[in-house]
Amino acid sequence: MLKPFYTFLFLFTTGSLHTYAQQNLSEALLMQSLPKTYAVIKTKEAIVIDGLANEASWDLAPWSDKFVDIEGDLKPAPRFDTKVKMLWDENYLYLYARLDEPHIWGTLTQHDAIIYHDNDFEVFLKPSDRQSLYYEIEINALNTIMDLMMAKAYRIGGEAIMHWDVKNLKSAVHIEGTLNNPTDVDSYWSIEMAIPFASLGTFGKAPTPRVNDFWQINFSRVQWQHVIENGEYKRKKENGKLLAEDNWVWSPIGVINMHYPERWGYIQFVEQIDKESYPKSQTIKQAAWNIFYLQQLYFTENSHRYSNRLEALPGFEKVLKHNISGLRHRITTNKDKTFYKSELLDPANHLKVTIDNFGNYTISYEQ
Template sequence: MKLRLLFAFMPILLSGYFVRAQTLVQVENMQKAPSCYGIMKIDVPIQIDGRDDEKVWNLTPWTEEFTDIEGDVKSKPPYTTKIKMLWDNEHFYIYARMEEPHVWGRLTQRDTIIYHDNDFEIFIKPFEQQSFYYEIEVNPLNTILDLIMPKPYRLGGDALMHWDVKNLKSAIHVEGTLNNANDRDQYWAVEMAIPFKSLTTFSSKAAPNVNDYWRINFSRVQWQHEVHHGEYARKVKDGKLLPEENWVWSPIGVINMHYPERWGYVKFIDSLQEVSLPKSYRAEKMAWNIFYLQQLYKQEHKYFADSIEELEEGRHLLAKDADDLCCEIFINSYKAGYVLEVKDLESHFTVILDNFGHYRINYE
């Protein structure tokens, strides 16, 4: 690894929000490579009815089964969750199936806090350079919550709840009986068609091209329940709700979905092929690891480290991705802010990340 420290004594503004640091153990748990899935392009119509009985869905591979949000440090979820994805020129299609012996839901008002029911959640970051992303949640009653996050909560973001996915098509199928505590169900399924136009901004079109990558993740929130007078409710013990389970496609390593840098990758393809992580992944991973370690360092010392060597506790995490990467840190004179560059000398691009989590990639 080529590590150099460059000092640029320039002012770096500090904002009022606090960037929360993880523990080193949590950072170590965030090292697993993200999941990756190839989304096949189609040219036949799909009826959005909550079922996957069209031939094109039958030919579409499932993702891996969901795991706990913290990954392998937690036990395997008791109920299977898996998804399929497709795309055409207009829509991004998702089919999710969630094994569930008791399918129930209460919330019917759009944009209410859907994860107070069992729910399925979609996180989409179409644009590499921008920090914002979209979130869509749905419960077994097909009640939708949709929002834009300008940036993650931990970096000062705030949910923009007024945004709606225009012309979203969604449907639920329950293999069993919804809200009937007297029988045992098999699963509930979500089918969605998300228009690319609804993800488009003023300056950028969201419709992907073949071989484009997006950052995406999916989450299933699962509550323990109890039955009162034949109706389901979240389970309470000692006057408090029992905590929910969080099962995801690509594990984060901490209990927080709002780490888009830890989401999985999807690649838009038009022919069957083996899909691997993008070339930028290793440099992005190193940049974010340095970011996490700098947070830990500042938590202890009240200022940022002025050399990689000072990040002694976590340097073993950086050594794993050292080949052909050159790291440079530009830090201000008060050690209160920095800009980090990780250059991939082989693929000729640079990942740039600052202490606020502002991020971009420069390609040569």
């Protein structure tokens, strides 16, 4: 049973008909798994970024779960293993990734080239739950970097800010094998990276996380099937078209799109590992985004109008009912229901979340 905390309001304004709909209910159902979590240990040891991770601190950092297909259990396990580990100190988030690979190749050498046209490794990082801002870093086996900032996700109208760079980023690649040599079989390539907190800071907010802070993060590996032509690796084609790449990730999204930051995993900055946990906002955040997904479907199915009743949303029983339990809610719409704003309260954790049909998401603490 839902718990409205006041009656529905109807605004006499005109909302936009523009929407970013899920394709169908099955997509929403595929995005219900809990995100992965990882406790990042604080280190006092100087970390040399050389691609080797041979400092003692790295031995204390646990490996993540192995990567899976971006769609999760819907698809077979990746052909090659990928895993990461992380550390932090007052200045940097450190990461080390190992990508098993029998054929290590790369072609792109220019900064901010579209790196995923090679096999690559990608970092997606969202430091604040109160802002939609997030960052993406891509790297190939040649240690070529593409980095960008997103004010909000592509799927809800965001645009990549390509001229932004992670200032003072440190990265290195180690290759266990030979690069761009198709005559042998390689073992793996590894990436070591130091991401400066100062480069991710915003005005008025300290860039360095505090102990027990949570950030959202995800990692993606783009892997292409290849052919060898004139002694060089090329992406494989069929009938003149490139075969689709594989997308292997740490925390599965459920659909083939990394730009769902609400679906990324969590890292917690700790001094020592006790137990992995979730931020107390996880439940209310998942409920808010489920409302967004289902309102998109309702909009498509109902003459470009939104619902003012959660129970009327398609898939309410399967997707939303269980994680709305214990929360209070209200929905505001305009007169012709081309705009809505949902507001959720979590009395137990003193949290308030709002989300609207444009994907504008806010979270605050209530007294």
